[in-house]
Amino acid sequence: MRETLLLGTIFVLMGFSVDYRRISGIVKDAGNNRPLAGASIKILESAKGVVTDQNGVFSIDVANDPSDVKVVISSTGYKTDTLMLCSTVAFHTLFLEQVAGTLTDVTVRTDRQKELRENPVAITSVPALKIDRTLQSNIIDVLVKNVPGLNAVKTGPNISKPFIRGLGYNRVLTLYDGIRQEGQQWGDEHGIEIDPYGLQKAEVLKGPVSLIYGSDALAGVVSLIPFRPKDQTGNIRGRLTSEYQQNNGLIGNGIRLYSSNRNWYFLGAGSYRMAKNFQNPVDGRVYNTNFKEASATVSLGHTGANGKSTINLTLFNDRQGIPDGSRDSLTRKFTKQIYEGDRDNIKDRPVVSDQQLNSYRLSPLHQRIQHYRIYSNNQYKLRHGEVEASIAWQQNIRQEFSHPTITDQAGMYVRLNTLNFGFKYTLPVWQNLDLTIGVNGMNQGNKNKDATDFPIPDYRLWDIGSFIFSKWKYKHFTFSGGIRYDHRHIDGKPLYTVKNQYTGFDKTTDHPDAKATRQFSRFNKSFHGLSLSLGSTYTFNSHISLKANIARGYRAPNITELAANGLDPGAHIIYKGNMNAQPEFSFQQDLGMDMEYSAFSGSISVFNNYINHYIYLTELSNDGAPLTDAQGNKTFQYQQAGAHLYGLELTANIHPRSLKGLSWNNNLSITYGANTSHLYENKGTLGRYLPHIPPVSWLSNITQIVSLQNKVFRCLTFMTELDYHGSQNRFLGLYNTETATPSYTLVNIGTGVSLQCNGRQRIELQVAINNVMNTTYQSHMSRLKYFEYYSFSPTHRYGIYGPGRNICIKIIFPI
Numbered sequence: 001m002r003e004t005l006l007l008g009t010i011f012v013l014m015g016f017s018v019d020y021r022r023i024s025g026i027v028k029d030a031g032n033n034r035p036l037a038g039a040s041i042k043i044l045e046s047a048k049g050v051v052t053d054q055n056g057v058f059s060i061d062v063a064n065d066p067s068d069v070k071v072v073i074s075s076t077g078y079k080t081d082t083l084m085l086c087s088t089v090a091f092h093t094l095f096l097e098q099v100a101g102t103l104t105d106v107t108v109r110t111d112r113q114k115e116l117r118e119n120p121v122a123i124t125s126v127p128a129l130k131i132d133r134t135l136q137s138n139i140i141d142v143l144v145k146n147v148p149g150l151n152a153v154k155t156g157p158n159i160s161k162p163f164i165r166g167l168g169y170n171r172v173l174t175l176y177d178g179i180r181q182e183g184q185q186w187g188d189e190h191g192i193e194i195d196p197y198g199l200q201k202a203e204v205l206k207g208p209v210s211l212i213y214g215s216d217a218l219a220g221v222v223s224l225i226p227f228r229p230k231d232q233t234g235n236i237r238g239r240l241t242s243e244y245q246q247n248n249g250l251i252g253n254g255i256r257l258y259s260s261n262r263n264w265y266f267l268g269a270g271s272y273r274m275a276k277n278f279q280n281p282v283d284g285r286v287y288n289t290n291f292k293e294a295s296a297t298v299s300l301g302h303t304g305a306n307g308k309s310t311i312n313l314t315l316f317n318d319r320q321g322i323p324d325g326s327r328d329s330l331t332r333k334f335t336k337q338i339y340e341g342d343r344d345n346i347k348d349r350p351v352v353s354d355q356q357l358n359s360y361r362l363s364p365l366h367q368r369i370q371h372y373r374i375y376s377n378n379q380y381k382l383r384h385g386e387v388e389a390s391i392a393w394q395q396n397i398r399q400e401f402s403h404p405t406i407t408d409q410a411g412m413y414v415r416l417n418t419l420n421f422g423f424k425y426t427l428p429v430w431q432n433l434d435l436t437i438g439v440n441g442m443n444q445g446n447k448n449k450d451a452t453d454f455p456i457p458d459y460r461l462w463d464i465g466s467f468i469f470s471k472w473k474y475k476h477f478t479f480s481g482g483i484r485y486d487h488r489h490i491d492g493k494p495l496y497t498v499k500n501q502y503t504g505f506d507k508t509t510d511h512p513d514a515k516a517t518r519q520f521s522r523f524n525k526s527f528h529g530l531s532l533s534l535g536s537t538y539t540f541n542s543h544i545s546l547k548a549n550i551a552r553g554y555r556a557p558n559i560t561e562l563a564a565n566g567l568d569p570g571a572h573i574i575y576k577g578n579m580n581a582q583p584e585f586s587f588q589q590d591l592g593m594d595m596e597y598s599a600f601s602g603s604i605s606v607f608n609n610y611i612n613h614y615i616y617l618t619e620l621s622n623d624g625a626p627l628t629d630a631q632g633n634k635t636f637q638y639q640q641a642g643a644h645l646y647g648l649e650l651t652a653n654i655h656p657r658s659l660k661g662l663s664w665n666n667n668l669s670i671t672y673g674a675n676t677s678h679l680y681e682n683k684g685t686l687g688r689y690l691p692h693i694p695p696v697s698w699l700s701n702i703t704q705i706v707s708l709q710n711k712v713f714r715c716l717t718f719m720t721e722l723d724y725h726g727s728q729n730r731f732l733g734l735y736n737t738e739t740a741t742p743s744y745t746l747v748n749i750g751t752g753v754s755l756q757c758n759g760r761q762r763i764e765l766q767v768a769i770n771n772v773m774n775t776t777y778q779s780h781m782s783r784l785k786y787f788e789y790y791s792f793s794p795t796h797r798y799g800i801y802g803p804g805r806n807i808c809i810k811i812i813f814p815i
Helices: 002-014 128-133 139-146 559-563
Strands: 022-031 040-043 049-051 057-063 069-074 079-084 091-096 107-109 111-115 122-127 150-154 159-165 170-177 199-206 218-226 236-245 249-262 263-274 291-304 307-321 366-382 385-401 410-428 433-448 459-474 479-493 494-498 504-510 517-520 521-541 544-555 564-567 573-576 582-598 600-619 634-654 662-675 697-707 713-723 743-759 761-770 806-814
Touching: 040 057, 049 057, 069 091, 079 091, 122 128, 122 139, 128 139, 128 761, 139 150, 139 159, 139 199, 139 218, 159 170, 159 218, 307 494, 479 517, 479 559, 517 564, 521 559
Parallel strands: 022 091, 170 218, 573 634
Antiparallel strands: 022 057, 040 049, 040 069, 069 079, 107 111, 122 199, 150 159, 199 218, 236 249, 236 806, 249 263, 263 291, 291 307, 307 366, 366 385, 385 410, 410 433, 433 459, 459 479, 479 521, 494 504, 494 517, 521 544, 544 582, 564 573, 582 600, 600 634, 634 662, 662 697, 697 713, 713 743, 743 761, 761 806
């Protein structure tokens, strides 16, 4: 209740300002003089922005002073431009130049509106059109297809954990509308809790960006930016999204409704997706990879002459199967667990029927993830500078039902409450110097509920950090950098368990006696760290810019790395923490170059990263055999060592002007990782290489966009794509933690059509066939590869393979 009142107070106090004047105009295509509907106009030094109506016309309210206004104008398929609007002109006519075959943006939303080419940090922006046209099973997989250097550790089609340059889990910070996502991200077996149909843009920042965001941004940030209305007509608008994927029968539907005028907007959205078990030529349908997922969003915002305030509510509910990979040893058909403890013999489990495999009905052994969030973002331009303030409360609930004999008894049941806060003040520009100071942090509490397994303790966490960040322009140079100090305190609570006389399983007790087992002892840990960053961009001309950045990053150990002591049923891992774990500190150097011409655009980014006290999981063994429990769950413990990661990302996009609408786009990424401990010197796969390092990957697609001179059929799109993943022979083979992975190439094709309706509105229809050749493959980043119980297979194939051919259809209807 206190958090809700605080959110409401901020919204009321900051949300009203009426001292404004209006600027109007029209945006046109520079080539044919036609009005551009849906073009974006943003004031460069403000939070305000609008889109043009069906006639290309816009109106925007600005502060009532005589100064000129600098705006950024953008539209998909056109070159973004920055213009100065004269205060004495009543109506402006603005032109944008087409860029053949491109779907990318050139500006990103960071602390202040900056152009990509001026930022020394490696950033990739993925606009809404690319998100809509990339047909994958979840939003992280969509971004992986569009961002070189971004990968995902997967546990089936709907579970993807983002990894940036070989680092993931708590080293990658996920933001939703600028609010850090807190959902037990140390776990393997669940994805990102957001509406996949509700995004306006996504941005991936690669490298240690702890300076702005604090601990957990050591490897980078995945920033998910939800849709917010910009038109000012006051009409009710929206869209319907519907998709189907043949491989696992995925059915997805989403709706968005909104209305906005010059001061207020309201938005409501919701989605529901469900899927059966996915299939491939080797395994058939893979048991317990089906899911059902629902989400809802409500947002209310007010915009005045000097800024804006929003208050937002999101709800997310996901029920996901828990695959374990158990099979019949001869037929290799999947089996299911029906007994527990000593009665459960993996070799005697019954085979799953074809009806169960080909069903949307979830197994009793599944997990449920709930995520609730209410937050407010506020951004206002003052007489002397600009302020941004945010506050959020979120709750994440994880239940993992792993008991076949008592199906409503959760094996794991944890509730995580988090209060996030942030404040930034940007001083007025002085001598081309921008200076921002800020503070952000969180207060967090975790509680074990009615469960039988307790991998982490109850705890309270307090995290706070302050920073100074500056940017200075001098001729062709842009310098940026700053310093940050973080402090984190974790108070771990004791936890005792006793046998439940009715179920025979463990349960927690508040009154321990001689029969109680102490699962966790009380502990108090404090961590602190200094983050630094310094970078520069040199713009040679309007086409080429060179970037360099050095940074020191910081990350405090998470709760599992410190104190884990038990089975995570969904991950099928028994975690063992390390109470002596130290914070990780990275020292990274980045060098990059961006190029943009009318017929070619490209970039190269090289990184070199040293990490002190790198924390990683290694499998425990007993005389060379994995240490497991009766159900075959392996035991892993956290250790620390020095680490060295290095590599590069390369993009090359060719879109010749003589062949209008044709583009050939290429992304290449290479990452290497090594453990620098002297214990593993010259050991190769027996400890020298780091886990979860993606192999060399190259994504190449040829796209042809055909513009049609038709009032209904506006354009056709055709796409052919090669997705190559090299062999991975540099793996952590110690205790069989990982194994070598052969190379593979997937062929994907697609087509799309845009149909005009209601003036500026378009119906978008996309059809794609992923893995056209039905190729048999295993990704090195897939956890399912290691779901194997037998040392001999009659097919000589081990583990679970990736999805086979998948025919995907998506249609978007405007309202």
